[in-house]
Amino acid sequence: MNSKSLLLCLLFGAVFLALWQLLAQGSEMPTPGQVASVSLDFLRDPFYDAGPNDKGIAILAAYSLVRLISGFVLASVVAVVLGVVLGRSQTLFAAVNPYIQILRSISPIAWMPLLLYSVKDSEMTAFFVIFMASLWPTLANTAFGVSSIRREYLNVAAILQMKPSEKFFKVILPAAGPAIVAGLKISMGSAWVALIPAEALLGSLGLGYFVWNEWNNLSLPSVIFAILTIGVVGVIVDWLFSRLARRLAYTD
Amino acid sequence: MMPLLDVDRVSKKYVVPGMKEPYCVFRDISLQIREGEFVSVIGHSGCGKSTLLNIIAGIDSADEGVIRLKGREVRSPGLDRMVVFQNFALMPWMTVYQNVRLAVQAAYPHWSRSRIHERVSHYLELVNLKGAEDKYPSALSGGMKQRCGLARAFAVQPPMMLLDEPFAQIDALTRGTIQDELIQMWNETGVTIFMVTHDVDEAILLSDRILLMSAGPFAQIREVVPIEIPRPRTRGSIIEHPDYYRLRNRIIQFLSEKGASQAA
Numbered sequence: 001m002n003s004k005s006l007l008l009c010l011l012f013g014a015v016f017l018a019l020w021q022l023l024a025q026g027s028e029m030p031t032p033g034q035v036a037s038v039s040l041d042f043l044r045d046p047f048y049d050a051g052p053n054d055k056g057i058a059i060l061a062a063y064s065l066v067r068l069i070s071g072f073v074l075a076s077v078v079a080v081v082l083g084v085v086l087g088r089s090q091t092l093f094a095a096v097n098p099y100i101q102i103l104r105s106i107s108p109i110a111w112m113p114l115l116l117y118s119v120k121d122s123e124m125t126a127f128f129v130i131f132m133a134s135l136w137p138t139l140a141n142t143a144f145g146v147s148s149i150r151r152e153y154l155n156v157a158a159i160l161q162m163k164p165s166e167k168f169f170k171v172i173l174p175a176a177g178p179a180i181v182a183g184l185k186i187s188m189g190s191a192w193v194a195l196i197p198a199e200a201l202l203g204s205l206g207l208g209y210f211v212w213n214e215w216n217n218l219s220l221p222s223v224i225f226a227i228l229t230i231g232v233v234g235v236i237v238d239w240l241f242s243r244l245a246r247r248l249a250y251t252d
Numbered sequence: 253m254m255p256l257l258d259v260d261r262v263s264k265k266y267v268v269p270g271m272k273e274p275y276c277v278f279r280d281i282s283l284q285i286r287e288g289e290f291v292s293v294i295g296h297s298g299c300g301k302s303t304l305l306n307i308i309a310g311i312d313s314a315d316e317g318v319i320r321l322k323g324r325e326v327r328s329p330g331l332d333r334m335v336v337f338q339n340f341a342l343m344p345w346m347t348v349y350q351n352v353r354l355a356v357q358a359a360y361p362h363w364s365r366s367r368i369h370e371r372v373s374h375y376l377e378l379v380n381l382k383g384a385e386d387k388y389p390s391a392l393s394g395g396m397k398q399r400c401g402l403a404r405a406f407a408v409q410p411p412m413m414l415l416d417e418p419f420a421q422i423d424a425l426t427r428g429t430i431q432d433e434l435i436q437m438w439n440e441t442g443v444t445i446f447m448v449t450h451d452v453d454e455a456i457l458l459s460d461r462i463l464l465m466s467a468g469p470f471a472q473i474r475e476v477v478p479i480e481i482p483r484p485r486t487r488g489s490i491i492e493h494p495d496y497y498r499l500r501n502r503i504i505q506f507l508s509e510k511g512a513s514q515a516a
């Protein structure tokens with residue numbers, strides 16, 4: 001960000017806070033000041049643990065992140081392997097693509113009743129929601145990335161008589177790397193977006209549950225703090241991915 | 253004596269969408285290359301030179317006929333026929349060093365790290381890429397990219413090397429230097445080379461024999477021109493040789509004949 005953008009960015013923030021202050025005054029909505037003071041209370045002791053339903057914000061965020069990462073990692077492994085298989089076979093890709101298109105347009109939350117009914121466990125249900133949310137973007141991107149690997153790289157692999165595993169790690173993965181990471185990034189975003197309502201609905205300990213709980217406590221400043229926390233954690237996760245993407249990018 | 257490479261009555265057809273008959277690029281092409289020989293093929297664009305080279309490499313398949321290397325039929329690509337591509341085909345996510353090492357590792361999986369390093373360094377030195385080892389292909393000029401491509405192919409020390417217009421994308425000045433490096437490596441390794449080119453002078457400078465290929469469909473090797481100018485040759489010395497203009501004129505005349513540019 002250059003200095004001009006930074007200045008504008010700060011200006012927009014200030015205008016937003018001023019408008020918020022103006023609109024909140026004399027209504028039931030909490031003012032920025034109230035939210036700030038509640039936030040400080042939460043951040044003062046982020047790691048406190050006072051029983052099963054009363055934990056600090058960092059612990060709640062950790063619960064959410066662990067849930068996110070376990071579902072995401074498993075889905076990503078499945079998606080990359082399947083994506084490579086589909087990307088290597090035009091016929092298979094064309095045959096499976098309609099199903100992928102349908103499945104990817106279903107909100108992962110919509111699976112919840114079915115999942116709850118079949119696995120009968122809220123933690124597993126949350127896991128599968130994240131799994132479903134993470135699967136499709138990576139799968140589609142990997143398949144596309146692999147199918148558009150330039151012929152000449154595969155020819156070189158063939159001339160060097162690489163074993164399938166060698167070809168997978170030394171040619172296919174790096175060649176499709178940028179496309180795969182772009183898919184992982186979208187997957188991570190949609191998993192994070194799906195995680196919050198899933199936790200809220202399932203009552204699993206985490207940031208989504210926290211939002212809902214504070215709403216049940218009718219504590220609007222806390223709700224706003226929770227919303228901000230979700231946004232900030234999401235941005236951090238996304239930023240980490242951008243760094244990874246930069247490391248794997250190449251120009252040809 | 254058995255030739256190193258034996259191309260035995262090879263034909264190639266392509267099915268063209270919307271056409272009833274498949275397009276026959278060439279039919280019954282036969283040629284033999286002796287061990288250590290440098291053979292070039294010249295022909296008009298689209299006559300099927302790359303197709304022939306790719307079939308020998310095993311990247312493409314023939315519809316009829318057989319390719320034999322040292323008497324044994326070959327159908328798939330392999331480390332015994334390294335290819336140098338017109339568009340370099342370097343892995344863009346690997347450095348120059350890693351690109352060459354990839355090939356050496358593949359060819360000699362049981363070698364120690366230091367032995368692999370020695371081999372890679374040696375060939376990077378021969379093509380004057382010392383100092384550019386850690387660069388990525390995107391940061392290299394066309395000439396440097398092709399040096400890397402040549403080092404990768406030579407470092408494997410295959411019995412046969414296939415070069416598809418290796419200098420076509422390289423400026424004329426650099427081309428001369430790399431041709432010299434190519435000849436030096438050819439002398440050092442004794443590898444057998446089959447090269448496709450458009451450049452008559454390049455062919456005369458480098459080759460023991462030049463194959464003249466007619467245009468398709470049904471392209472053929474019409475004529476074989478032996479180049480008996482003694483080596484070492486330089487661009488300066490070949491033009492002084494009494495054979496030079498006769499050879500050059502013969503080839504250029506062939507390329508401008510009706511049969512070379514149209515259906516015969």
Ligand SMILES: Nc1ncnc2c1ncn2[C@@H]1O[C@H](COP(=O)(O)OP(=O)(O)OP(=O)(O)O)[C@@H](O)[C@H]1O
Nearest residue numbers: 266267268277296297298299300301302303304468
């Ligand atoms: N995949 C393909 N499908 C159909 N026709 C093809 C295919 N590949 C090549 N051809 C045709 O085969 C002929 C020979 O092509 P090839 O690339 O071998 O020519 P070339 O002699 O190498 O030409 P250039 O000098 O331009 O590289 C051309 O007419 C081309 O159109």
Ligand SMILES: [Mg+2]
Nearest residue numbers: 301302303416
């Ligand atoms: Mg060609």
